[in-house]
Amino acid sequence: MxxxxxxxxxxxxxxxxxxxxxxxxxxxxxxxxxxxxxxxxxxxxxxxxxxxxxxxxxxxxxxxxxxxxxxxxxxxxxxxxxxxxxxxxxxxxxxxxxxxxxxxxxxxxxxxxxxxxxxxxxxxxxxxxxxxxxxxxxxxxxxxxxxxxxxxxxxxxxxxxxxxxxxxxxxxxxxxxxxxxxxxxxxxxxxxxxxxxxxxxxxxxxxxxxxxxxxxxxxKEKTYAQIVAERQANAAKIRAVLFPLVDAGAIPFGTALQYAETASRATGVRPALILGVLQQESDLGANVGRCIITDLSTGQTKNVNTGYVWQNGIHPTRDLPLLQNILNKLGRDPLNTRVSCPIAGVPGYGGAMGPTQFIPSTWNLIAGKISAATGKTTPDPWNPADAIMAAAILLAGNGATTQDWTNERTAACKYYSGQTCYKTVYNSKTGKYEVVANVGLSYGNKVMSRATTIQTTMIDPLQNL
CATH class of the missing domain: 1.10.287 (Helix Hairpins)
Structure with a gap:
């Protein structure tokens, strides 16, 4: 044989x-x-x-x-x-x-x-x-x-x-x-x-x-049976590793992978890319800080750790009404639910929700697709399975279904900024147009690096048992 x-x-x-x-x-x-x-x-x-x-x-x-x-x-x-x-x-x-x-x-x-x-x-x-x-x-x-x-x-x-x-x-x-x-x-x-x-x-x-x-x-240092036994022990450790999630605690990597694989079957986006985005958003969330809403009319928020008050906590007309509607349907307290704080020194607002950091207006745009994929009338941005499905749907819409490296990175750039990884600017000194990095390029590169690491060190070892 x-x-x-x-x-x-x-x-x-x-x-x-x-x-x-x-x-x-x-x-x-x-x-x-x-x-x-x-x-x-x-x-x-x-x-x-x-x-x-x-x-x-x-x-x-x-x-x-x-x-x-x-x-x-x-x-x-x-x-x-x-x-x-x-x-x-x-x-x-x-x-x-x-x-x-x-x-x-x-x-x-x-x-x-x-x-x-x-x-x-x-x-x-x-x-x-x-x-x-x-x-x-x-x-x-x-x-x-x-x-x-x-x-x-x-x-x-x-x-x-x-x-x-x-x-x-x-x-x-x-x-x-x-x-x-x-x-x-x-x-x-x-x-x-x-x-x-x-x-x-x-x-x-x-x-x-x-x-x-x-x-x-x-x-002949080891029998193949010994190699397999070592891989199985390593696989158990990989599955048990806690995967940190913004505002949702940490879940075992094995569970996160199951959610990503379910989302992949529904959308065609690679599990490693989905988890790369999830990991990047978790790190961003930790760096930006977590806030709670303190004024339901203006969108003012307060950092839960430092107490700093943000007047531009959440967009008062575009996102705040939608956020309140989502929280009412989920039975959550709008004054006690964590969202992202604004980024200091950067124009704009905070208010991103859950592990995959959707702003309410973006979540609202694909809510119907999330419901269809999850079977839930009211999907929950703070629920890891729903959040991961939502990320996969958005990445698919951004062109990640080809599973080509270039398109995946572009999809990640769009996930962060709504724009491609590069932009064209006019150089008045040379009189020519030049291609330069767009605001989301760094994010896209980090996501692809994380996706590669997750694929090679965590997913592949589980598949090659």
Missing amino acids: SKFLTFFIALSLAMPLSVTVAQSSCTSETAGKSRAQLEQELEACNREIAQWQETLNKTREVSASYSRDVALLTAKINAAQANIKAKNNQIASLGKDIAAKQSKINVLDSRIDRGRRAIADILRKTNDINSYSLVEAVLSDKDLSEFFVDMDTYTSTEEALSELFAELRTVKKLTESEKAALAKKREQEAANKAAMEAAKKEVEISQAEKKTLLAVSQN
Whole structure:
């Protein structure tokens, strides 16, 4: 049986490789290649990723053994390496797009500059003609026919001016459109570079784990049964680790994972990403501080630890009425329920609710979806299961269902700020538009880092038993 199992795993690993060699040209070499070639290679890389993912899924179904575990790690490494090649191709392709867009923008900018100069020249000529008074026309050395020639020039000048203004508006609108497209390409380039770095780290972790496993197997330091027993003991510890939640105490990680897996099945968002957001919000909540409402008409709140009073505790018209409505339905005391305090030195309000820190107006927008997913008429923002489902629904709406690193980070940035991770600003010194970090980028990066740690150190060990 052991020989058959080893043969099966070896065969399952060999098949994707043979297909890849025969049909694809997924490489990390991008220099000197056309966009069409890069697109073909990207398709090949995506096929390779799918092949290794299929191998990974099939291998998980095989009974646990040294061979199976090595095969799992091999497939995982190869899938990640193919993903790196794919991102590299995308970055090279985007680089070509960016160069083409910049060239087009330069041409359009030149047209605008020429148009402005032409308008200035026409305005000067128009002003010269307008400077004629009736007396000057009569007393002028010019005869009457020459004067009327100038008037004809005036009419044609006005027509030319009108046409130039129209053209300038069109070119300017086209230029702004091209600059917006350029900014989008640069955002994609920055995101792909970050995703590639994340994939490289994943490869490093898996290679180290594979090396350790092979060494243990070859040196026969432990039987596989001993390895499994150690993993099961570690899994029990992982499940029992307390997962801190804002305003909801702490729950065992095993319970939090169950809630996240339920939310994942309902929305398509990865459990690790959901828990990464949950962990980040818990840390933010601890840093920002917890408040209670002290005035139900103005939204004034007070920090429960320091006693500091916030006049901008909660938005008085957008969020306060909705919060009171939610609390009334749940039977909670509005003057004794904790919400987030405002962030000191940052414009805005506090008032975020529960473990996933929803402001009432955002919670209200997706309340129907939360009810449908949980089966509850009145979902509770302070209930961990409901809060986790709500976070997954919002992340799904933000584009995290693709489970692609770039889209997941964008979804996390939007979760925090309602905006993407990057924004485009005009640099007056260079006269060009530049892509810079948006307010939520740091949050998005931290969420993705937490999600990776949760996946590799907590979820994967539970799956590889």
